[in-house]
Each structure stands twice: as structure tokens, then as C-alpha cells.
Amino acid sequence: xxxxxxxxxxxxxxxxxxxxxxxxxxxxxxxxxxxxxxxxxxxxxxxxxxxxxxxxxxxxxxxxxxxxxxxxxxxxxxxxxxxx
Amino acid sequence: xxxxxxxxxxxxxxxxxxxxxxxxxxxxxxxxxxxxxxxxxxxxxxxxxxxxxxxxxxxxxxxxxxxxxxxxxxxxxxxxxxxxxxxxxxxxxx
Numbered sequence: 001x002x003x004x005x006x007x008x009x010x011x012x013x014x015x016x017x018x019x020x021x022x023x024x025x026x027x028x029x030x031x032x033x034x035x036x037x038x039x040x041x042x043x044x045x046x047x048x049x050x051x052x053x054x055x056x057x058x059x060x061x062x063x064x065x066x067x068x069x070x071x072x073x074x075x076x077x078x079x080x081x082x083x084x
Numbered sequence: 085x086x087x088x089x090x091x092x093x094x095x096x097x098x099x100x101x102x103x104x105x106x107x108x109x110x111x112x113x114x115x116x117x118x119x120x121x122x123x124x125x126x127x128x129x130x131x132x133x134x135x136x137x138x139x140x141x142x143x144x145x146x147x148x149x150x151x152x153x154x155x156x157x158x159x160x161x162x163x164x165x166x167x168x169x170x171x172x173x174x175x176x177x178x
Contacts, residue, residue, distance in 0.1 A: 004129075007095050011102040018105050026111050026168040031116050033160050034105060037122045037153070040100070041129055054108065056145040060152060067156040071163050073130075076112050078167035 003029050012038040025077060029070065036066035087135035094129030111168050119161035126153055160168045 011036060018032035019063050047055035104117025130150045134143050 004095055005135050008098060011098050011105065014102045014106050014114070024168070025113055026164055027114060029167075030111075030115055030161075033157075033164065034101070034118050034122055036178055037126055040149075040153075041098075041126055044130060044133060047142070048136065053142045053145065055091045056142055056149065058141065060145065062148055063149065063152050065157065067160055074163040074167040076161070078170050081171045 001045065001049055005042065005049070008038055008045070009056055012042070029073060029077070033066075033070050036062070036070070040066075085135045090128050090135060091134075094125045094127070094132060097128060099124030101125060111167065115161060115168070117163050119158065123154065123157045126150075126157075139172030 015031050015038060017033045019028050019035060022031055022050040029075055032083070043059040043062065045056050047053060098121065101117050101121025104121065105114050108114045108117055130153075132144050134146050134150075134168055
């Protein structure tokens with residue numbers, strides 16, 4: 001289980017590199033989306049590992065709020081042509 | 085045993101998607117790598133977490149999380165792709 005968590009943490013760091021160097025704003029947005037998914041999986045793994053069900057509820061709320069943020073930022077960038 | 089097969093499959097999909105996000109050269113290629121592999125990998129990983137021990141109370145929360153991800157992740161990917169496709173003329177290089 002520790003190996004799985006380390007693998008997802010390394011994947012999160014690689015996605016954050018793409019979020020830092022992405023050439024276009026849409027690259028940064030999709031990297032933020034992928035990073036949110038990986039953080040959510042880390043929360044679920046930690047909930048199973050430490051046997052705390054509360055983290056799963058936090059993961060559900062985090063999924064809903066990150067989805068809302070991604071949709072709003074994508075709509076604003078579609079209207080305004082990207083924030084450079 | 086089958087839970088670990090599911091978890092390993094989910095980890096493999098996530099790592100392949102990460103390689104695609106880092107190494108591809110186009111926005112749409114990166115979107116394809118991100119959208120497909122994130123959805124399948126997270127679904128497999130959470131299904132493995134459901135199957136890891138017997139039927140407990142937290143399995144309902146994980147199943148609800150899987151349903152939420154399966155509904156919302158393609159919508160977010162489609163929204164980013166539509167936003168990038170609408171503004172493709174102002175894009176420079178890459």
C-alpha cells in the first residue's frame with residue numbers, strides 16, 4: 001500500500017511539473033485537473049491505510065469543488081481567449 | 085488477490101497517463117492522455133480499494149466517489165478541449 005501511495009505521489013509531482021512549465025493556459029488547466037484527481041486518490045488511499053472514513057467524505061467534497069472550479073475556469077478562458 | 089490486480093492495473097494506467105502528460109507535444113494529445121487514463125485508472129484503483137476487505141460501511145462512500153468521478157471527469161475534459169478548440173487561432177507554436 002505504501003508503494004502504491006509513493007507511485008501516485010511521484011505521478012502527482014510529474015503532473016505538477018507540467019502545470020509549472022505548460023506552454024499554453026490549457027496545459028496548465030488540464031494539469032490542474034489531473035493533479036486534483038491524484039490528490040483525491042491519495043486521500044482515498046490514506047483513508048483506507050489509516051482506517052479513517054472521514055477522509056472519504058472530504059475526498060467527495062474535494063471532487064465536487066475541483067470539478068466546479070475547472071468548469072468555471074474553462075468557461076472563462078473560452079470566453080476571454082486564455083489568461084496569458 | 086483480485087483487489088491487488090485491480091490496484092496494480094489502476095496504478096499502471098495512472099503512470100502511463102502521467103508519462104503521456106509530460107512527454108506529448110500537443111494540447112489535444114495531452115488532453116487525450118489525461119482524460120482517458122485518469123478516468124480508467126482512478127476507477128480501477130478505487131474498485132480495488134472496495135474489494136480489498138469485506139463489505140464495510142465505507143464501501144458506499146467509495147462507490148459514490150467512483151460514480152462522481154465517472155460523471156464529472158469526462159465533462160471537465162470536454163470543457164477544457166472545447167475551450168482550447170475555440171481559441172486555437174490565437175495559439176502560438178507548440
